[in-house]
Amino acid sequence: MKWITRERVKVDRVACPWLIKKFVDPQAEFYFVPADKVLEEAKRLGATPYDVKDVELGHHGKECSFEAILKKHKLMNDPALVLLGKIVNGADTDNTLWNQPEGPGLEAIAEGFRHLGFKNDHEQNQAEWIVYDALYAYCQEMVRQGKPNGDFKS
Numbered sequence: 001m002k003w004i005t006r007e008r009v010k011v012d013r014v015a016c017p018w019l020i021k022k023f024v025d026p027q028a029e030f031y032f033v034p035a036d037k038v039l040e041e042a043k044r045l046g047a048t049p050y051d052v053k054d055v056e057l058g059h060h061g062k063e064c065s066f067e068a069i070l071k072k073h074k075l076m077n078d079p080a081l082v083l084l085g086k087i088v089n090g091a092d093t094d095n096t097l098w099n100q101p102e103g104p105g106l107e108a109i110a111e112g113f114r115h116l117g118f119k120n121d122h123e124q125n126q127a128e129w130i131v132y133d134a135l136y137a138y139c140q141e142m143v144r145q146g147k148p149n150g151d152f153k154s
Contacts, residue, residue, distance in 0.1 A: 003025075005052060008114075010092075014129070064085075065092075081139070
């Protein structure tokens with residue numbers, strides 16, 4: 001399947017492709033285009049748009065696109081992914097929905113990746129996915145320890 005979003009990726013536009021590739025569509029192809037071209041290119045390519053305004057897999061209320069994908073693809077039964085969604089939300093939004101303390105750290109890491117000089121969004125995604133692998137492992141461990149809201153919350 002083809003998936004499309006805005007270019008110049010940061011938190012949600014890195015987390016979503018990681019989630020899609022690992023849990024939804026292992027053969028996924030991703031396209032990153034200027035924001036004003038996403039819907040036009042989605043139609044032309046037959047691609048599913050995400051993390052753009054007014055699409056099913058975008059922000060809804062205070063929830064981020066990662067959370068929309070979790071719900072749409074019935075991944076809410078994995079408490080580690082739910083916790084990861086809260087962390088992504090905390091990094092990608094004003095963090096008032098979940099007040100997730102890990103969120104600002106992820107936002108800082110994501111901003112740092114933007115300044116490492118990757119040639120394009122594909123390269124940056126590939127490099128940054130290790131962060132999401134590590135965060136998912138952290139979330140799995142938190143759930144195993146009975147801390148489904150993370151280590152820094154009671």
